Amino acid sequence: xxxxxxxxxxxxxxxxxxxxxFIDEHGDMAVERLxxxxxxVDRMRESVQSMPFLSNRKLVVLREPxxxxxxxxxxxxVLESIADTTDLIIYEPKIDKRxxxxxxxxxxxxxxxxxxxxxxxxxxxTTAYTAERGGKIxxxxxxxxxxxxxxxxxxxxxxxxxxxAYDEQISRGxxxxxxxxxxxxxxxxxxxxxxxxxxxxxxxxxxxxxxLKVEPQAIMAxxxxxxxxxAVVKAAGAKSVDAIAKEAKLNPFxxxxxxxxxxxxxxxxxxxxxxxxxxxxxxxxxxSIDVDEALxxxxxxxxxxx
Numbered sequence: 441x442x443x444x445x446x447x448x449x450x451x452x453x454x455x456x457x458x459x460x461x462f463i464d465e466h467g468d469m470a471v472e473r474l475x476x477x478x479x480x481v482d483r484m485r486e487s488v489q490s491m492p493f494l495s496n497r498k499l500v501v502l503r504e505p506x507x508x509x510x511x512x513x514x515x516x517x518v519l520e521s522i523a524d525t526t527d528l529i530i531y532e533p534k535i536d537k538r539x540x541x542x543x544x545x546x547x548x549x550x551x552x553x554x555x556x557x558x559x560x561x562x563x564x565x566t567t568a569y570t571a572e573r574g575g576k577i578x579x580x581x582x583x584x585x586x587x588x589x590x591x592x593x594x595x596x597x598x599x600x601x602x603x604x605a606y607d608e609q610i611s612r613g614x615x616x617x618x619x620x621x622x623x624x625x626x627x628x629x630x631x632x633x634x635x636x637x638x639x640x641x642x643x644x645x646x647x648x649x650x651x652l653k654v655e656p657q658a659i660m661a662x663x664x665x666x667x668x669x670x671a672v673v674k675a676a677g678a679k680s681v682d683a684i685a686k687e688a689k690l691n692p693f694x695x696x697x698x699x700x701x702x703x704x705x706x707x708x709x710x711x712x713x714x715x716x717x718x719x720x721x722x723x724x725x726x727x728s729i730d731v732d733e734a735l736x737x738x739x740x741x742x743x744x745x746x
């Protein structure tokens with residue numbers, strides 16, 4: 441079996457569930473865990489080939505064995521040599537999908553790729569997890585939390601645990617009091633306000649970021665990334681959210697939010713904005729301009745565009 445994918449929470453939960461189930465049936469002594477970064481390739485191969493001790497079966501968990509080139513190159517032989525009395529879990533958070541290692545694991549093992557959930561699924565999960573923990577949260581506040589902290593489910597769980605420890609009734613007030621918006625999410629809000637012509641809100645968000653010690657250069661970098669996403673989404677035309685996300689390797693949640701902005705813009709204008717931001721970045725590195733002032737003038741230009 442292979443466990444992989446970008447969703448840290450689901451990936452770890454899946455591994456814990458499988459290992460716990462095996463221990464319940466065969467005992468803790470029947471599980472062997474090896475770190476692929478620290479264990480020799482021969483040691484890992486020996487582990488999957490050898491017979492269990494004091495048990496009729498054993499489970500071998502290999503964490504990121506693909507970090508060793510010799511192991512990944514020999515993956516076909518390793519899988520073929522697994523003892524009949526051994527269950528194998530290969531735990532690989534990230535695998536290069538272009539390589540033979542990935543293709544072999546996907547073809548020859550029970551391949552479980554656990555990706556990030558989209559925003560809608562995360563809102564449902566947030567309400568279900570909160571109820572499971574004995575708390576309450578409305579669908580509106582669950583959406584607010586997801587929009588605020590992003591689509592990383594592990595981070596979302598941590599924020600929910602913190603909020604539930606403060607008050608079992610999670611509200612907008614407690615969310616705004618106890619959580620910090622991700623910088624990337626805030627920059628998206630900055631662009632959204634700017635393109636909506638709401639310069640007051642845009643400058644308020646910018647000021648909040650600067651108060652949090654986020655440097656103008658960092659804000660420029662995040663703006664560049666967001667504008668790149670807008671260009672990709674706009675260029676995709678009428679393609680579905682899922683198709684754009686798959687082709688561009690973006691989260692569907694990000695694509696869906698970006699589509700709201702791109703309806704107001706042409707692709708040519710987005711390209712101009714990217715070029716202008718690049719020019720601003722180059723000037724900030726080659727001359728002694730006031731980057732804060734220059735970046736705010738850039739935002740003002742965006743907010744007054746018709």
